Amino acid sequence: MTRDEYFEGLKALAREKRMYHAVRTNSFGLREVRQIYKKEGIRIDPWPLPPKIKAMYMCADGDYSVAVQRSLPDEPKLFALVHELKHHYVDQEQIANGVVTCGDYNRNELIEKGAEVFAAEFIFPEQEFAELVKSIGISVWRPEDIVRLKRRIAAKISYTFVRKRLERLGLVTRGAFVTVQFKKLEEQMFGVPYWKARMRRRAVG
Ligand SMILES: [Zn+2]
Structure with missing residues:
Protein backbone atom coordinates (compact mmCIF):
# COMPACT_ATOMS: atom_id res chain seq x y z
CA MET A 1 0.00 0.00 0.00
CA THR A 2 1.35 3.43 -0.94
CA ARG A 3 1.20 6.44 1.38
CA ASP A 4 -1.58 7.97 -0.71
CA GLU A 5 -3.63 4.78 -0.54
CA TYR A 6 -3.14 4.69 3.22
CA PHE A 7 -4.30 8.30 3.56
CA GLU A 8 -7.29 7.82 1.24
CA GLY A 9 -8.31 4.78 3.27
CA LEU A 10 -8.20 6.86 6.44
CA LYS A 11 -10.31 9.59 4.88
CA ALA A 12 -12.92 7.00 3.90
CA LEU A 13 -12.86 5.63 7.45
CA ALA A 14 -13.32 9.16 8.83
CA ARG A 15 -16.40 9.66 6.64
CA GLU A 16 -17.79 6.31 7.71
CA LYS A 17 -17.32 7.07 11.43
CA ARG A 18 -18.76 10.56 10.97
CA MET A 19 -21.87 9.03 9.52
CA TYR A 20 -22.06 6.40 12.24
CA HIS A 21 -21.86 9.08 14.93
CA ALA A 22 -24.21 11.43 13.02
CA VAL A 23 -21.63 14.22 12.97
CA ARG A 24 -22.75 17.51 11.48
CA THR A 25 -19.90 19.79 10.43
CA ASN A 26 -21.47 23.01 11.67
CA SER A 27 -22.19 21.80 15.16
CA PHE A 28 -19.29 19.48 15.91
CA GLY A 29 -17.30 20.61 18.92
CA LEU A 30 -15.77 19.45 22.18
CA ARG A 31 -19.11 18.42 23.69
CA GLU A 32 -19.88 16.24 20.64
CA VAL A 33 -16.43 14.60 20.56
CA ARG A 34 -16.74 13.78 24.26
CA GLN A 35 -20.01 12.00 23.50
CA ILE A 36 -18.24 9.92 20.85
CA TYR A 37 -15.55 9.00 23.37
CA LYS A 38 -18.24 7.88 25.76
CA LYS A 39 -19.93 5.72 23.12
CA GLU A 40 -16.59 4.21 22.09
CA GLY A 41 -15.66 3.48 25.69
CA ILE A 42 -12.57 5.69 25.75
CA ARG A 43 -11.80 7.62 28.93
CA ILE A 44 -10.40 11.14 28.82
CA ASP A 45 -7.85 11.33 31.60
CA PRO A 46 -7.04 14.63 33.22
CA TRP A 47 -3.31 13.89 33.56
CA PRO A 48 -0.91 16.76 33.05
CA LEU A 49 1.35 16.27 30.00
CA PRO A 50 4.80 17.63 29.23
CA PRO A 51 4.51 20.81 27.09
CA LYS A 52 5.73 19.20 23.86
CA ILE A 53 3.11 16.46 23.90
CA LYS A 54 -0.31 17.40 22.57
CA ALA A 55 -2.07 14.22 23.50
CA MET A 56 -1.57 10.57 24.27
CA TYR A 57 -3.47 7.38 23.51
CA MET A 58 -3.18 4.39 25.78
CA CYS A 59 -4.63 0.93 25.54
CA ALA A 60 -4.13 -2.02 27.84
CA ASP A 61 -6.26 -5.15 28.05
CA GLY A 62 -9.41 -3.54 26.71
CA ASP A 63 -8.94 -0.38 28.72
CA TYR A 64 -8.74 2.72 26.55
CA SER A 65 -7.84 6.22 27.54
CA VAL A 66 -6.62 9.49 26.12
CA ALA A 67 -4.88 12.36 27.82
CA VAL A 68 -4.93 15.75 26.14
CA GLN A 69 -2.93 18.90 26.83
CA ARG A 70 -5.26 20.99 28.96
CA SER A 71 -3.81 24.35 27.92
CA LEU A 72 -4.76 23.85 24.25
CA PRO A 73 -7.37 26.25 22.84
CA ASP A 74 -10.66 24.65 21.77
CA GLU A 75 -9.89 24.19 18.07
CA PRO A 76 -6.54 22.37 18.45
CA LYS A 77 -7.97 20.42 21.38
CA LEU A 78 -10.84 19.18 19.22
CA PHE A 79 -8.35 18.31 16.48
CA ALA A 80 -6.14 16.42 18.96
CA LEU A 81 -9.08 14.45 20.35
CA VAL A 82 -10.17 13.36 16.86
CA HIS A 83 -6.53 12.57 15.99
CA GLU A 84 -6.49 10.19 18.97
CA LEU A 85 -9.67 8.51 17.70
CA LYS A 86 -7.68 7.40 14.67
CA HIS A 87 -5.17 5.64 16.93
CA HIS A 88 -8.10 3.96 18.65
CA TYR A 89 -9.70 2.76 15.42
CA VAL A 90 -6.59 1.86 13.46
CA ASP A 91 -3.39 1.49 15.45
CA GLN A 92 -4.34 -0.64 18.44
CA GLU A 93 -2.65 -3.76 17.13
CA GLN A 94 0.57 -1.96 16.40
CA ILE A 95 0.55 -0.28 19.77
CA ALA A 96 -0.22 -3.59 21.51
CA ASN A 97 -0.87 -2.68 25.11
CA GLY A 98 1.07 0.50 25.00
CA VAL A 99 1.09 4.18 24.44
CA VAL A 100 1.34 6.59 21.50
CA THR A 101 2.50 10.04 22.35
CA CYS A 102 1.48 12.62 19.80
CA GLY A 103 3.28 15.72 18.80
CA ASP A 104 6.57 14.01 17.99
CA TYR A 105 6.55 13.62 14.23
CA ASN A 106 9.91 11.99 13.82
CA ARG A 107 8.82 8.88 15.58
CA ASN A 108 5.86 6.99 14.03
CA GLU A 109 5.81 9.45 11.14
CA LEU A 110 3.23 7.63 9.01
CA ILE A 111 0.93 6.76 11.91
CA GLU A 112 0.97 10.38 13.05
CA LYS A 113 0.51 11.95 9.63
CA GLY A 114 -2.34 9.49 9.07
CA ALA A 115 -4.01 10.64 12.28
CA GLU A 116 -3.78 14.24 11.07
CA VAL A 117 -5.39 13.30 7.75
CA PHE A 118 -8.13 11.38 9.56
CA ALA A 119 -8.88 14.27 11.93
CA ALA A 120 -9.02 16.85 9.15
CA GLU A 121 -11.48 14.77 7.13
CA PHE A 122 -13.57 14.00 10.20
CA ILE A 123 -13.92 17.61 11.32
CA PHE A 124 -14.40 19.15 7.88
CA PRO A 125 -14.55 16.75 4.91
ZN1 LIG B 1 -0.92 10.59 17.26
Missing part, protein backbone atom coordinates in the same frame (compact mmCIF):
# COMPACT_ATOMS: atom_id res chain seq x y z
CA GLU A 126 -12.46 17.83 1.95
CA GLN A 127 -15.43 17.67 -0.39
CA GLU A 128 -17.51 20.08 1.72
CA PHE A 129 -14.54 22.42 1.84
CA ALA A 130 -13.96 22.18 -1.92
CA GLU A 131 -17.62 22.93 -2.67
CA LEU A 132 -17.56 26.03 -0.50
CA VAL A 133 -14.35 27.25 -2.10
CA LYS A 134 -15.76 26.63 -5.56
CA SER A 135 -18.88 28.63 -4.77
CA ILE A 136 -16.71 31.60 -3.84
CA GLY A 137 -15.00 31.48 -7.20
CA ILE A 138 -11.66 33.10 -6.45
CA SER A 139 -8.79 32.19 -8.74
CA VAL A 140 -5.87 34.01 -7.11
CA TRP A 141 -6.04 33.75 -3.34
CA ARG A 142 -4.77 36.61 -1.19
CA PRO A 143 -4.52 36.50 2.61
CA GLU A 144 -7.65 38.70 2.88
CA ASP A 145 -9.62 36.13 0.87
CA ILE A 146 -8.54 33.42 3.29
CA VAL A 147 -9.83 35.51 6.20
CA ARG A 148 -13.19 35.96 4.45
CA LEU A 149 -13.35 32.26 3.68
CA LYS A 150 -12.56 31.30 7.27
CA ARG A 151 -15.35 33.58 8.54
CA ARG A 152 -17.84 31.68 6.40
CA ILE A 153 -16.86 28.32 7.86
CA ALA A 154 -18.82 27.13 10.87
CA ALA A 155 -16.60 24.08 11.44
CA LYS A 156 -14.30 24.54 14.41
CA ILE A 157 -10.99 24.77 12.60
CA SER A 158 -7.93 26.98 12.70
CA TYR A 159 -6.37 29.22 10.06
CA THR A 160 -3.59 26.65 9.71
CA PHE A 161 -6.23 24.08 8.77
CA VAL A 162 -7.68 26.38 6.08
CA ARG A 163 -4.25 27.23 4.69
CA LYS A 164 -3.16 23.59 4.51
CA ARG A 165 -6.41 22.57 2.78
CA LEU A 166 -5.99 25.29 0.16
CA GLU A 167 -2.45 24.05 -0.37
CA ARG A 168 -3.62 20.47 -0.70
CA LEU A 169 -6.25 21.45 -3.24
CA GLY A 170 -3.55 23.21 -5.21
CA LEU A 171 -5.20 26.64 -4.86
CA VAL A 172 -2.37 28.18 -2.87
CA THR A 173 1.36 27.57 -3.33
CA ARG A 174 2.74 25.39 -0.57
CA GLY A 175 4.18 27.55 2.18
CA ALA A 176 3.17 30.83 0.51
CA PHE A 177 1.20 32.13 3.50
CA VAL A 178 3.07 30.47 6.35
CA THR A 179 4.21 33.78 7.79
CA VAL A 180 0.85 35.55 7.53
CA GLN A 181 -0.66 36.30 10.94
CA PHE A 182 -4.24 35.64 9.99
CA LYS A 183 -5.83 36.42 13.33
CA LYS A 184 -4.18 39.82 13.35
CA LEU A 185 -5.22 40.42 9.78
CA GLU A 186 -8.79 39.47 10.68
CA GLU A 187 -8.76 42.05 13.49
CA GLN A 188 -7.50 44.68 11.09
CA MET A 189 -10.24 43.87 8.63
CA PHE A 190 -13.17 43.28 10.95
CA GLY A 191 -12.18 44.73 14.31
CA VAL A 192 -11.29 43.10 17.60
CA PRO A 193 -13.90 40.65 18.92
CA TYR A 194 -15.85 42.08 21.84
CA TRP A 195 -14.58 39.58 24.44
CA LYS A 196 -10.96 40.26 23.46
CA ALA A 197 -11.40 44.03 23.59
CA ARG A 198 -12.81 43.70 27.10
CA MET A 199 -9.90 41.56 28.21
CA ARG A 200 -7.41 44.05 26.81
CA ARG A 201 -9.12 46.97 28.51
CA ARG A 202 -8.96 45.08 31.75
CA ALA A 203 -5.26 44.36 31.26
CA VAL A 204 -4.55 48.04 30.68
CA GLY A 205 -6.53 48.80 33.82
